[in-house]
Amino acid sequence: MAREYQLNRPSSAPSSGIDYRAELNDEQFAAVTSAPGSALVIAGAGSGKTRTLTYRVAWLLDQGVDARRILLLTFTNKAAREMTERVRELVPHDLSAMWSGTFHSIGNRILRRHAEEIGLTKAFSILDRDDQKSLMGGVVASLEIDTKVRRFPKSDVLASMFSLVENTGVSLSDLIDQRYPYFIDWEEEIIEVHKRYTQRKLDTNSVDFDDLLVLTLKLLKEHPDLLALYQKRFQHVLVDEYQDTNSVQCQWIDLLTGGGASVMAVGDDAQSIYSWRGADMGNILSFPERFKDCRVFKIETNYRSVPEILDLSNAAIRANGARFEKDLRSARGQKGVKPAMVALEDPSTQARFVCQRILELRDEGIPLEEMAVVYRAHFQSLELQMELTRHDIPFGITSGLRFFEQAHIKDIAAFMRLVTNRRDETSFKRLVQLLPGIGAKGADKLWQAWVAGGWAKSEEIPDWKEALGSMKPPKKAVRHWEQLGYILDEMTPNGEFARPSDMVYSVLEGMYDEHLQTTFDNYENRRSDIEQLMSYADGFEDILEFLSQLSLLGSADGQPTGDKTEPDTEKVTLSSIHQAKGLEWKVVFVIWLAEGQFPNGRVIEADDVEMMEEERRLFYVAVTRAKDELYMSYPLINPKSYSGDVIQKPSRFLGDFPKSMVEEWKVSPSWDSSPDEDWGDVDEPF
The missing domain is CATH 1.10.10 (Arc Repressor Mutant, subunit A)
Structure with a gap:
């Protein structure tokens, strides 16, 4: 038997050479260099949360911790990639063995290893x-x-x-x-x-995204040997955005760290705004009680906003009862302008004001991409979109369809999913409905024939021409049905899986290009998308890994990608506040700050303290997106055709801070019909 021998790292200077004292502020340094154990880091908006987590990983590696003993859990693949790349730039260690990613991607990784334990195969x-x-x-x-x-x-x-x-x-x-x-x-x-x-x-043999979490939890609970295996492996668990964890994710962390592993949870209770999708702020509030000898670190130095904006946000969030006490302090020091509070006559006037101010700010040298308009709900941007269009002001909306969710990308994926998982009913039906003469009912009949022929349960990759030849498609589809067999055989040469990029090419050139031409009026754009998908697939050798990433990037990130073929242009961002979280701009307009609009009318009617406090946290997230200038506006009248004009009160959140913290602007509308003319006078302050 071979003897294992491990060299000890010299106890002199850290192998990375990082001067942690010089690179971090006092608050970050205390958290990053804290001793192993349980730690909760309350990192305020713009305080360098990502930097803290990144340097914590580097610190652990410099202390001799094996990368394979570290688990970094995030809520987006983008965050995981960004932090891993930053660590790779900081330290000379090999990070290939470190597990980092979203809860969903880590769940997928664990389930692929132990799928049989829960009645699935690895190709689910x-x-x-x-x-x-x-x-x-x-x-x-x-x-x-x-x-x-x-x-x-x-x-x-x-x-x-x-x-x-x-x-x-x-x-x-x-x-x-x-x-x-x-x-x-x-x-x-x-x-x-x-x-x-x-x-x-x-x-x-399929799972949905919730299953990636739930089935992993089930696996860990019902198989103590597997739980012990992962507890032993992950001696240091780091969790990003802990305030957004739900019950299942919280149990994950509790189980994985139950064997004595160190755990550091980083988050901000003041930015917990996702209860509607299952997030439980109680997880972060109760963390110090649930973990023995937990130390709480607060990072309150903000590098984003001017003091005037931070003073307002601090005052606003104090109205909430359930929270950790903290006060953000600006590292910028210099005096800025006070946030503006603007009452407008109606929604159209509000839109005109925002547009005029955007043009004025652009003339002052602020690029359009450094400006954003945020709101409680997307429908509140209707008048603004119309007005921006009238003034030829380019804008982008953060709710654009994600690249991997587009129909033509999902069509290509259906081919690859079927060749790897012959029991995938959804992909089979999606694929055959691309052929002429086959609708939902026809697809169901063909699926029943596929199952009856025993092909769905076949353990071996079939001869696709033979398998499809045993079935009877509609007359319109006969030629295409035969071609489909050739394509699927080309994707599985000699009973093996082709490279993912080759599979995409086979589908595109074999039949899908014709489908694009006859189905979509923007054929060239969609073909370019598929060519980009092919380029992305070229980085993978394993088709199962590629399909996992395709699904995870398409639906787990929650990051909008829009149309990949659209050229980058200077434009204002329109965004719901939920989608603006994590982003920042020099100038931010928060619109529709009226009772019933923000806070939401349903929340007011429910008279629920927790729901109202989440609305206030949403307001806090909105105002802390601004670096230099903040404009808060509301229409005094809301025209409603079914009940006449409704007089609106300003949002209660505008009363949560002293009026001395803002400048009240008086807008005097006096425009004509031309969008090129100056339409009014803005007196600042009132």
């Missing part, structure tokens, strides 16, 4: 929301639910309901009672759909 497919809807639609259809008398919830709604059940631990009955009382008469049917949907996923 990951369903995105569209796939879920398709599979769920089939389940609903199989139940033959009579919806003629009253409406049954659509697949999108059902998927949201089931996701909340999985991520919060609440029963489906309680969820319907609390959040969906209008579906109470359908409770039995909804429960049955959930039951059958769960079984259908297992039957088709």
Whole structure:
């Protein structure tokens, strides 16, 4: 037996040569260099949270910790990549063995290793929301639910309901009672759909994104040997954005660190704004009590905003009761301008004001890309979009469709998913419906024939021409059906999987290019997208890894990508506040700050303290996006055709800070019909 021998690292200077004392401020340094154990880092907005986590990983490596003993959990792949790259730039250590990524990607990694333990194979497919809807639609259809008398919830709604059940631990009955009382008469049917949907996923060797978390938790709970294996491996667990964790993610961390591992959770309770998708702020508030001898570090030095903006944000959040005490201090020092509070006549006037001010700021030298308009809900940007268009001011909206969620990209992925997982009903049906003469019913019949022929359960990669040849497609599709067999065989030469990029090429040139030409009016743009997908796939050798990344990048990041073929241009950003979290601009306009608009009317009606405090945290996130200038506006009148004009009160959040912290602007509208003319006078301050 070979003897294992390990060289000890010299105890002199850190191998990276980093001067941590010089690189970090006092607050960051205390957290980064803290001794192993339990630590909660409350990192305020713009305080260098990513820097703190990055240097913490570097510090651990410099202390001799093996990279394979570190687990870094984030909420976006972008954050994981950014932090890993920063660490790689800082230290000379090999990071290939370190696990870093989103909860979903780490869950996928664990499940791929132990899929058989939960009734799956390693080649399981990951369903995105569209796939879920398709599979769920089939389940609903199989139940033959009579919806003629009253409406049954659509697949999108059902998927949201089931996701909340999985991520919060609440029963489906309680969820319907609390959040969906209008579906109470359908409770039995909804429960049955959930039951059958769960079984259908297992039957088709598929999981949805919630399963990546839930099944991993189930695996760790029900298999103590596997839990012990991962507890032993991960001696240092670091968690980003801990305030956004849900019940399942919280249990993950508690289990993985239950064997004595060190844990450092970094987050900001004041920026917890995702309870509607299952996040539980109680996880971060209770952290010091749940972890023995936990130390709490506060990072309150803000590098983003001028003091005037921070003073307002500090005062605003103090109205909340459930929070960690902290006060952000500006590192910039220099005096800035006070935030502006602007009351406008109506939504159209508000839009005109924002547009005029944007043009004035651009003339003053501030680029459009350094300006953003944020709002509580996307519909509140309607008038503004129209006005920006009238003034020829370019703008981008953060809710654009993500690249990997586009229909043509998902079509290509369906081919690859089917060749790796012949039980993937969703991909099979999506793929065959690309052929002429095959609709939803035809696709279902072909799927039944596929299953009856035993091809779905075949352990070996089939001869696709032979397999498809045993089935009878519609007459219109015969030629294309034969071509499909050739393409699938080309994707699996000699019973092996081709490289992912070669698979994309086979699909595109074999039949999909013709589909693009006959189906879409922007054929060239969509073909360019697929060529870009091919280029991305060229970095992968393993098709299962590629498909996992394709699904995770498409739906787990939550980062908008928009149209990849659109040239980069200077433009103003329009964004909901939820999507603006983590971003920053020199100038920020927060619009529609009126009661019933922000805070949301439903929250006011519910008279729920926790819900209102989350709305206030949302306001806090909005104002802390601004670096130099902040404009807060609201329309005094909201025209509503069905009930006449509604007089609006300013948001209660505008009363949470002293009026001396803002400048009240008086706008005197006096415009004509030409958007090129100056339309009014802005007196600053009032």
